[in-house]
């Protein structure tokens with residue numbers, strides 16, 4: 087993986103830990119209640135609702151923002167960086183079908199948090215880093231109840247992805263039982279939906295993920311700079 091270009095270095099804290107993605111929930115009051123129960127244990131929240139039309143998505147982002155602000159948790163919008171911009175969210179997560187990350191960076195500015203899905207591809211991570219990504223996401227690590235057809239990534243790829251110098255996010259089928267193995271493979275953030283939101287006790291489940299970060303790690307190559315939201319875009 088090539089070294090990222092050394093240009094401007096705006097910094098924003100991307101804490102290691104639990105990156106929660108919202109469940110598909112049409113009832114906004116219920117969404118707020120479910121997220122509110124666990125937001126204090128999250129480092130990042132992504133609004134992802136594949137059941138929402140544009141109006142509901144907009145309303146739900148607007149409803150989540152005060153909750154996130156009150157808890158000091160950045161809110162990212164899945165798929166739609168324009169919605170993130172319109173609602174004043176902290177950033178967006180973009181997959182391969184979700185538009186141009188460089189255009190999102192140019193519009194949202196240097197302090198936005200922009201995530202890129204890399205699936206199992208280190209080449210995608212290189213391209214995302216060059217386009218101004220704040221983090222690179224890999225997965226699915228395990229079979230995902232939420233997205234059963236998601237392509238899979240091997241743990242070795244997570245380890246190698248640390249060469250990007252960006253925080254490495256892991257997603258897909260991560261449970262409290264396998265979380266530690268993913269952290270040991272090189273993940274800075276564990277992105278989770280069902281493991282928290284479908285748990286009988288979501289607060290206890292979120293706490294179990296956080297314990298995966300507690301024990302000292304064996305040395306990992308090319309330690310990321312987890313405090314840098316992004317450090318190599320051209321603006």
Ligand SMILES: Cc1ncc(COP(=O)(O)OP(=O)(O)O)c(N)n1
Nearest residue numbers: 164179180181182203223255257277
């Ligand atoms: C943190 C994180 N990683 C990966 C994804 C998947 O994005 P994408 O491939 O665009 O798939 P959808 O989430 O849109 O179904 C993600 N959302 N978040």
Ligand SMILES: Cc1ncsc1CCOP(=O)(O)O
Nearest residue numbers: 230232236258259278279280
């Ligand atoms: C959006 C996405 N991309 C790959 S797997 C996945 C879903 C993650 O959800 P879960 O934590 O329930 O497996």
Ligand SMILES: [Mg+2]
Nearest residue numbers: 165180181184
């Ligand atoms: Mg997407």
